[in-house]
Amino acid sequence: MTNACNIKGALLVLNSGSSSVKFTVFQVDTVAAGGHQLAPFFAGQLDGIGTAARLKAKAADKGLLADEPWGHLDKGTVPSVLPHLLSWIENNLPTDLPLRAAGHRVVHGGSLFDKPVLATASVIAQLDGLSPLAPLHQPQNLAAIRALAKSRPDLPQVACFDTAFHQTQPALSTTYAIPKRYTQEGVRRYGFHGLSYEYIAQYLAANKPGLAKGRVVVAHLGSGASLAALKNGVSLDTSMGFSALDGVPMGTRPGAIDPGIIIHLMRRYSLDADELERLLYHESGLLGVSGLSNDMRAIEASQEPDAQLAHDLFCSRVAKAVASLAVSMGGIDGLVFTAGIGEHSALIREKICRYLAWLGFALDPLSNEANDGLISTDGSLPVHVVPTDEEYMIASHTIKLQFG
Template sequence: MTQSDRKKGALLVLNSGSSSVKFTVFQVNPDASGDEALSPFFAGQLDGIGSSAKLKAKAATKELLADESWEHLDQGTVPAILPHLLEWIEKNLPADLPLLAAGHRVVHGGQLFNKPVLLNGEIIEQLSEFIPLAPLHQPQNLAAIRTLAESRPELPQVACFDTAFHQTMPEVSSTYGIPDELTQEGIRRYGFHGLSYEFIAHHMRETFPDVAKGRVVVAHLGSGASLAALQDGVSVDTSMGFSALDGIPMGTRPGSMDAGILIHLMRHHKMSADELEKMLYYKCGLLGISGLSNDMRDIQASEDPKAKLAEEIFCMKAAKTITSLATSMDGIDALVFTAGIGEHSPSIRAKIASHLKWIGVELDDAKNDANDLHIEADGSLPVFVIPTDEEFMIASHTLKLQSA
């Protein structure tokens, strides 16, 4: 679609979970080009679906648009309440900003999808085949897509995949040490948080093109956390693998662990696959180590030795992963911190950097404390703090595909 083909209107970006829906509405500016073609209009979240649904939304100007109970509309599931949310969104759009399309974050595209796609019935069914690869996320993503297809069949929908960005990884990075027939079945390292890494690569190309051409490690540190090696803006390795459990410890997920532990738990603790899944996704990581919280802010505020241990493990594992990813590129030219912890916790960044002086990383304390864009000390390799914007990437892809 060329700039002259664009229509004035709005794009809806949806990120659907089992009991919540996050949404962002972007205005399409048909006379603008590049990133200026899109501007945030309003955003919000519908929480507590199935118990005490509540809608919160704010305009891009930070004006409060909604903070209200939706229990009267709650029938227990996201698909049941989603048409009401779409109706609310359309009512809050000006008459000259019709809804043009919806873009969805879809966790898994398997080996089949290496870029965003305009959805149809056949593709939706293909995506359902990847449910075993992402059993906790893929069904929720597809439920929202199917609901919109039924309630607004004329509305184009685009799927953007967390795995697509990492399809460029070479076999040496994507292949496990397992029998080849299992690899051919699709048991391989896929990587996740791809929309975040894609945004960082895009932003770096626009603002620091010379750095972007080099070897950059990006640390996406949040409740879900991973790291990736980008060479000339392309993924060559990442810490997450077959599932979003791999890599460094996260809020409630363990990160990399000896597979023999799972065999032990099955044999000696008689744990079923469902019990293991619940433990691995909801009871490990910072929460499991500390016994206190899955939130790094709570961990850092506590004097409990187990909380301190959780923080130290998180930082040490992140630092070890940075050096591992640098090895995948035969070196490192820059380091980027992003996502909730990466963007807002100077002390975590400092602890991670303290393990990396030997590869040329040293922070300027004042710049780091201020969350500046550049936080490296003189003589250090470049270290950036860059806010990620996965919603913008979804909107950008949706804009390109919605009239195709």
């Protein structure tokens, strides 16, 4: 761990997928009492890797830094292009802001990791063993860590887990009704989007302490969507389970589905594991129901009956999840919407809260349209829109672990 008394530099946060990398660079400064201050410096995305790679980046003030094709550097995989991205990032940092560390979003920490850890070779090997639990995410996350380690072996890297925040959940929330031998092998409910929920919990503690001490359902609604029950800022239950397929319908994922359907598809249509994986991860959800798009904005704009069904189905299932999670907490004192859809779709929030009117929720139309802050009426249980910041959460964990 580096001495916390004299730290100034930059910290890189990476969120790596199969054909894209999102990145944020934070400026780090030491403040009083050995603490640290984080400020976004610039951020961007390298997408289309393997087809038509393109780098886009903006400064903290939203000024354009880059919008350029990277096909000449594209070797078809994220790991092959990461060293070039790292060079671009360092070349765009002032000389007095050296890159000090990198933090990574890693989807699955299993039961092994309940907090961020330094990404050593032994840790990476353990995380590799969890890849079957998140086959479309975990290998990509680890490939980025390995590529960065090869390119910059001197750069400390920290793995931050989407599952860690939910490690506080009781066995009642994490156990499936299956033979115990499978539970002992790790077939249990883990929950995801933990970095987002952790950020919201900290935000509420700092800005809404009364509500933070109560029973709150947080709805992280984006292309991937889940909800979590937080009591006194601690996760008690969540809608996602063993994998990121469970819970409410998502952009291309079905959410909760009768296991008998899987058996039927295997027997009736002879679908194998790879075909089922493609169906459940890439062809279902809003896309499957609407037949139009996995993008909620396109679905909201459409008048097609199937698009309207997809919209209504999403809102109904989210409302059911809110009510279910209230049971896990013995009641509910407030609701928070976050993530892409949760933060920006007034219509989605209005429909969901209309379903939940019997629980005491009512929205103020003008506040709801503003997409920020308290959006409920005076007589309602409080409903808030809070923009999440998983990148800040990763940066915060990274700096604490690396610099104290």
